[in-house]
Amino acid sequence: xxxxxxxxxxxxxxxxxxxxxxxxxxxxxxxxxxxxxxxxxxxxxxxxxxxxxxxxxxxxxxxxxxxxxxxxxxxxxxxxxxxxxxxxxxxxxxxxxxxxxxxxxxxxxxxxxxxxx
Amino acid sequence: xxxxxxxxxxxxxxxxxxxxxxxxxxxxxxxxxxxxxxxxxxxxxxxxxxxxxxxxxxxxxxxxxxxxxxxxxxxxxxxxxxxxxxxxxxxxxxxxxxxxxxxxxxxxxxxxxxxxxxxxxxxxxxxxxxxxxxxxxxxxxxxxxxxxxxxxxxxxxxxxxxxxxxxxxxxxxxxxxxxxxxxxxxxxxxxxxxxxxxxxxxxxxxxxxxxxxxxxxxxxxxxxxxxxxxxxxxxxx
Numbered sequence: 001x002x003x004x005x006x007x008x009x010x011x012x013x014x015x016x017x018x019x020x021x022x023x024x025x026x027x028x029x030x031x032x033x034x035x036x037x038x039x040x041x042x043x044x045x046x047x048x049x050x051x052x053x054x055x056x057x058x059x060x061x062x063x064x065x066x067x068x069x070x071x072x073x074x075x076x077x078x079x080x081x082x083x084x085x086x087x088x089x090x091x092x093x094x095x096x097x098x099x100x101x102x103x104x105x106x107x108x109x110x111x112x113x114x115x116x117x
Numbered sequence: 118x119x120x121x122x123x124x125x126x127x128x129x130x131x132x133x134x135x136x137x138x139x140x141x142x143x144x145x146x147x148x149x150x151x152x153x154x155x156x157x158x159x160x161x162x163x164x165x166x167x168x169x170x171x172x173x174x175x176x177x178x179x180x181x182x183x184x185x186x187x188x189x190x191x192x193x194x195x196x197x198x199x200x201x202x203x204x205x206x207x208x209x210x211x212x213x214x215x216x217x218x219x220x221x222x223x224x225x226x227x228x229x230x231x232x233x234x235x236x237x238x239x240x241x242x243x244x245x246x247x248x249x250x251x252x253x254x255x256x257x258x259x260x261x262x263x264x265x266x267x268x269x270x271x272x273x274x275x276x277x278x279x280x281x282x283x284x285x286x287x288x289x290x291x292x293x294x295x296x297x298x299x300x301x302x303x304x305x306x307x308x309x310x311x312x313x314x315x316x317x318x319x320x321x322x323x324x325x326x327x328x329x330x331x332x333x334x335x336x337x338x339x340x341x342x343x344x345x346x347x348x349x350x351x352x353x354x
Contacts, residue, residue, distance in 0.1 A: 011311035012349035015342075083312070084277035 006094060014076050021073040028066040053115040060116040067108030075101035121196060123150055125162065126204040129211045134202065135159075147180050147187035147195065151203060151215065163214040171329065174263035177270070178215050179204040184267040186329040206270035222266050222285070229286035230308045233293060234301030244298045256295040259288045259337045261330045268324035268334055280313035284324035284334030287315050291337035294344055307354040310345035318342075 006014070039049060053059045075097035082097070083089050119141040124134040137154050148166055155162040166176035171189040178187050180195055181202050192201065209217035237244065246253050268284040269275055275283050290309045293299050309315050318338045325333040348354045 005312075008307050008311040008314075009349045009352070009354055012316060012345050012354070015311075015316040016346050016349065080312075080317075084274075089312075 005090065014079075017072050018076040021069040021076075024065065024069040025073055028062070028069060031062065032066065050115060054117070056116070060112055063112045063115075064109065067105060067112060070108060071101045071105035074104060119199070121145075121150065121192065122200045123154065124200075124202045125151070125154060125215070126211075127162075127214055129213060132211075132214075134204075141192070141199065145192045147178070147185065147190045147192060147201065147203065148176050150192060150201065151178075151187065163212070163216045165216050172263060174265035177206055177265040177267045177329075179206060179270065184270040184327050186263075186265050186267065189329060206266050208270050208272065208275045209266065217266070219266060222269050222283070223264075225282045225286040226264075226289055228308060229282045229290040229314075230301060230305040231286055231289040231293065233296065234299055236300035237298065246297055250297075252295040252297055255340065256292045259292045259332050259334070262288055262332055263330060265329065267327045267329060271323040271327040273321055273323065274317050274319055278313065278317055281317045282309060282314055284318075284338065287318075287341055288332060288334040288337040291340050294341065303348070303353060306341075306345050306348045309341050310349065310354060315341035315345060 038044075078100065079093060079097045082093055121139045121141045123137045123139050125137060126132060127135045137158055139150050139153050139158075142149070148169065151162070151164050152166075155164065164176075164178070166188060167173040168175075169188045171186055174186070176187045177184055179185075180187065180190060181197060181200075183195075184206055185195070187203075195201070203215065205211045205215050206217045209219065209222060212218050262285060264285065266285065268288075272281075272284055274281050287309055290305055293305060294302055299305075311317075315338045318335070320335055320339075322333075322335045325335045328334065345354065
């Protein structure tokens, strides 16, 4: 794999996207945790949960946003971690973390669709 | 007379610590200790200093594991059980003993476009910069750097990412970004952005902790992150 570097502007925009997605994640994680604790403490069954999520554009929208933020945030962070720990830089690394981001998005959106449809 | 046990690095990248016993004196600095060793015990010891009063930035070494300016570091404040361990700065090639090659450090200042680029001619009037203006205040916060390399030596990101420009070069760039007379900021912001620039900083703040001049390169780097982000979003870099 070549040693091509992303342009400086792209590098800065990746950094910006990671910080912006972190803001979204901070809110989403709190809402998600509160939802889990509410569901567990009130003994809501799986069927009851599905009853609330199926057809709900609000829940589907919230978790789609959550998935999108994860799919943006995680690969950019992993790119820095791998560059610094393995001294791995260039197009090979960029394509690898891009594939990881796409996989996260695919798996996440599939899960959101499963509880919505 | 009380004495001090001193371990001093001898060699280059590979080498060993050599033990010396040095008389303990009142108000003794670490540089006094090294100078005593070189002048009295072993004239082959290589070290570097110039001004002895904290202005020139040439005497920084690793003292008991921390990068310090040795001319202004009192033994009283750093000796642990009347012991000192003195080594060259980290993250720089060792020329010999306590002398590091500062070339990569200053090459990165050049890489960060750390040189003032003016647009005025001798026919123009003096620039008038209000001392209290926000830009001047930001420049003032970082302008007293003496280039000792203590921050660079203390930075984890420099160790992990050899291309990283480092705290001192980025701090210098930030002072120029805030110099209203400078005309080179578009190219400067492009030079200091991205994976080898300010965006590589993890905000560990070791540089700010260790700077003998109490400068906060971390704050300067945060300023560069904001400025370069705005430039990138506007398509200027």
